[in-house]
Amino acid sequence: MGSILVFGASGQLGQCLAHVAQERNTPNMVFLPEAQANILNPAGLAALFAEHRPAYCINCAAYTAVDKAEDEVELARKINRDGVANLSQLCGEYGTVLIQISTDFVFAGTGNQPLVETDEAAPISVYGLTKLEGEQVISDYTNKFFILRTSWLYSEYANNFVKTMLKLGREREELKIIWDQLGTPTYAIDLAGCILSIIETGSQEFGLYHYSNEGVTSWYDFATAIFELSQTPVRTVPIRTAEYPTKATRPTYSVMDKTKAKTQLGVAIPHWRHSLQVCLGRLEV
Numbered sequence: 001m002g003s004i005l006v007f008g009a010s011g012q013l014g015q016c017l018a019h020v021a022q023e024r025n026t027p028n029m030v031f032l033p034e035a036q037a038n039i040l041n042p043a044g045l046a047a048l049f050a051e052h053r054p055a056y057c058i059n060c061a062a063y064t065a066v067d068k069a070e071d072e073v074e075l076a077r078k079i080n081r082d083g084v085a086n087l088s089q090l091c092g093e094y095g096t097v098l099i100q101i102s103t104d105f106v107f108a109g110t111g112n113q114p115l116v117e118t119d120e121a122a123p124i125s126v127y128g129l130t131k132l133e134g135e136q137v138i139s140d141y142t143n144k145f146f147i148l149r150t151s152w153l154y155s156e157y158a159n160n161f162v163k164t165m166l167k168l169g170r171e172r173e174e175l176k177i178i179w180d181q182l183g184t185p186t187y188a189i190d191l192a193g194c195i196l197s198i199i200e201t202g203s204q205e206f207g208l209y210h211y212s213n214e215g216v217t218s219w220y221d222f223a224t225a226i227f228e229l230s231q232t233p234v235r236t237v238p239i240r241t242a243e244y245p246t247k248a249t250r251p252t253y254s255v256m257d258k259t260k261a262k263t264q265l266g267v268a269i270p271h272w273r274h275s276l277q278v279c280l281g282r283l284e285v
């Protein structure tokens, strides 16, 4: 099999891919941190594609600072749209399959039913909008792509909600957490497993997919589970979004339906609480 280029390799998902690839002995993976492969540098990318002639390109690179994006619109758009266009163009030229990661934040989140891939995307934040633009630009260049929309990623790597809660839980007596935003956490190790399964099976079922863990929760209930399972004795207070002002508006309801991924890609998806337990075990808390 040809090589598999991973862009944004030093981010959370990039590190999870390295972990799972090592566990599974996946051959021919080339992990490219930003310092080695900036997705905004077309000449550098062209040289990498010419050297490796990759079978797959996994794009984990993104601008993910949701609040900061409101003030850095152009930078967020460059990375989340133009960077994806650069990779898509080369994938088209080399016949490389592109695996792009997107987000539940492409949805307005005003509904109350699990979202399917054909539901209307109507982002309410700069981050969500630029990620949607990144999704939309791909088909200008190639039809050999998988877009995996995921949500609330966490893991033992990089910064994420679980690690923030464990830190704050140790430092403070009480934490106020939003309970009126509903969604599903996703263990980035599970998502990495899904990505490698797509490659291992050589699936040709290209297109857009939703992938999170199973179940539904609020940030408050997620935090409560983190503290219960890690036996962190901190008091949690449920608050409404209005009581926790942030620069970016987040979807109120962004639970995604994973039926398409389960049936067309054949992936098994663990419940969020089960995966949280696995992650906390690896964090040794």
Ligand SMILES: NC(=O)C1=CN([C@@H]2O[C@H](COP(=O)(O)OP(=O)(O)OC[C@H]3O[C@@H](n4cnc5c(N)ncnc54)[C@H](OP(=O)(O)O)[C@@H]3O)[C@@H](O)[C@H]2O)C=CC1
Pocket (backbone or CB within 6 Å): 007, 008, 009, 010, 011, 012, 013, 014, 033, 034, 037, 038, 039, 040, 059, 060, 061, 062, 063, 064, 079, 083, 101, 102, 103, 104, 131, 150, 151, 152, 153, 154, 158, 159
């Ligand atoms: N985190 C989450 O909760 C969720 C994430 N997603 C999506 O999942 C994907 C992975 O996210 P995650 O791993 O958590 O994000 P991270 O922010 O941990 O990783 C993103 C990586 O991209 C790198 N990067 C930024 N700009 C460039 C560039 N121009 N060229 C190359 N690399 C660049 C960053 O480097 P540096 O650190 O140096 O800036 C960072 O290492 C993203 O597409 C994200 O939108 C979807 C839903 C939820």
Ligand SMILES: Cc1cn([C@H]2C[C@H](O)[C@@H](COP(=O)(O)OP(=O)(O)O[C@H]3O[C@@H](C)C(=O)[C@@H](O)[C@H]3O)O2)c(=O)[nH]c1=O
Pocket (backbone or CB within 6 Å): 064, 065, 066, 103, 104, 105, 150, 151, 152, 153, 160, 161, 164, 175, 176, 177, 178, 181, 219, 244, 250
């Ligand atoms: C730290 C903290 C956060 N919160 C809330 C704020 C927010 O609504 C929610 C999560 O906060 P964070 O800033 O960790 O997460 P946020 O950056 O909003 O997470 C999002 O990131 C992007 C990249 C995505 O694609 C999304 O799927 C989603 O994971 O928890 C509290 O209520 N209390 C707290 O003490």
